[in-house]
Amino acid sequence: MTTSNTFTATAPSSAPAAAPVLGGTLKFNSSDRFLRELRRRVDAYFEKTGRARRDCPQMYFKTASILAWFAAAYLLLLFVATSWWTIIPLSLVLGLAIAAIGFNIQHDAGHKAYSERPWVNKVMALTLDLMGGSSYLWDWKHNSIHHTYPNIEGQDDDINVGFLGRLSPHQKRYWFHRLQGVYLWVLYGFLAIKWHFFDDFYNVAVGRIGGHTIPRPKGKDLVVFIAGKVVFFSIAFGIPLLLHPWWAVLGVYALAAFTSGVVLSVVFQLAHCVEEADFPVPVIAPDGSQRMTSDWALHQVQTTVDFAPRNPVLCWFLGGLNFQIEHHLFHRICHVHYPALSQVVEEVCREFGVKYAAHRSIFGAIASHFRWLVQMGRPPKLAPCP
Numbered sequence: 258m259t260t261s262n263t264f265t266a267t268a269p270s271s272a273p274a275a276a277p278v279l280g281g282t283l284k285f286n287s288s289d290r291f292l293r294e295l296r297r298r299v300d301a302y303f304e305k306t307g308r309a310r311r312d313c314p315q316m317y318f319k320t321a322s323i324l325a326w327f328a329a330a331y332l333l334l335l336f337v338a339t340s341w342w343t344i345i346p347l348s349l350v351l352g353l354a355i356a357a358i359g360f361n362i363q364h365d366a367g368h369k370a371y372s373e374r375p376w377v378n379k380v381m382a383l384t385l386d387l388m389g390g391s392s393y394l395w396d397w398k399h400n401s402i403h404h405t406y407p408n409i410e411g412q413d414d415d416i417n418v419g420f421l422g423r424l425s426p427h428q429k430r431y432w433f434h435r436l437q438g439v440y441l442w443v444l445y446g447f448l449a450i451k452w453h454f455f456d457d458f459y460n461v462a463v464g465r466i467g468g469h470t471i472p473r474p475k476g477k478d479l480v481v482f483i484a485g486k487v488v489f490f491s492i493a494f495g496i497p498l499l500l501h502p503w504w505a506v507l508g509v510y511a512l513a514a515f516t517s518g519v520v521l522s523v524v525f526q527l528a529h530c531v532e533e534a535d536f537p538v539p540v541i542a543p544d545g546s547q548r549m550t551s552d553w554a555l556h557q558v559q560t561t562v563d564f565a566p567r568n569p570v571l572c573w574f575l576g577g578l579n580f581q582i583e584h585h586l587f588h589r590i591c592h593v594h595y596p597a598l599s600q601v602v603e604e605v606c607r608e609f610g611v612k613y614a615a616h617r618s619i620f621g622a623i624a625s626h627f628r629w630l631v632q633m634g635r636p637p638k639l640a641p642c643p
């Protein structure tokens with residue numbers, strides 16, 4: 258695909274609005290030929306099949322199944338399980354249910370891809386507050402920041418795990434990153450716990466996510482933020498403490514949170530932090546501003562990788578997050594369509610000469626993430642003397 262070198266606009270109108278950033282707004286190349294063709298072909302798919310982009314019956318059935326799975330695991334832990342050999346597996350099952358809620362219900366709803374009715378999206382997005390997150394902050398962190406600027410250092414907060422991990426070649430390297438291919442997998446498990454007790458409160462207190470300033474929640478948003486935390490801490494600790502000793506409640510919380518943390522983190526890393534994904538950097542335009550040389554749609558494909566597209570169990574459980582190329586291009590379309598759309602997108606990429614990267618299996622994707630971590634942890638090779 259060819260791209261012009263003019264820098265006259267931000268992301269095209271179909272792309273998410275560029276997020277406000279410190280020092281201005283990072284713009285993409287204004288060319289939208291690739292995106293227009295992608296949209297034309299996807300529109301043709303929906304016209305031909307007559308399927309609805311949102312409010313898909315299988316999505317409502319899936320939501321009921323996952324919420325029942327969560328409720329069953331929680332109630333069994335609360336009222337039935339008494340021995341370690343039932344408590345430990347049920348805690349893991351609860352952690353997987355939390356991840357499934359995030360992948361399927363909250364993620365689609367947060368992107369307004371669940372329903373045509375705004376209130377349905379709002380209600381379903383609240384499942385994140387139920388799990389200890391914040392639908393308000395997620396909208397900024399994921400929708401506005403990550404989806405506009407994936408893999409751009411200093412912009413995309415999802416590739417920033419703090420000084421303990423180096424996920425991008427443009428991040429500072431410390432000597433201990435040499436071992437990150439081993440220890441980061443364990444640290445991923447603590448990300449959900451950090452999120453529950455620190456991240457949301459810190460982001461609201463400072464009014465920032467990474468390098469981006471965000472408005473603090475006010476009015477209704479503040480009420481939802483506080484109520485969400487009260488409900489989560491009641492479900493996770495308050496109610497169980499009425500029936501069980503503190504060490505058992507803490508143990509179940511730790512196991513479930515660790516499980517959901519590892520699963521959520523790894524699945525998101527497999528889409529962007531693998532050998533096949535690019536980490537482009539802005540260039541300085543003649544007017545002194547920072548610009549991306551790629552257009553928005555091309556950037557999404559270059560920085561994102563699919564995996565396990567033919568695995569029916571993962572396609573169900575991951576809520577389309579193994580089709581992140583399609584998700585990044587069409588985040589307002591319900592994820593149940595992604596397997597079919599992946600064929601359309603791959604075809605258009607081939608025609609435009611754009612690299613479409615996908616791992617056949619989740620093991621291939623995990624191996625690629627491991628190799629990427631090892632590569633990012635190594636000292637940079639010195640250029641040979643002339």
Ligand SMILES: [Zn+2]
Nearest residue numbers: 368399584588
């Ligand atoms: Zn998303």
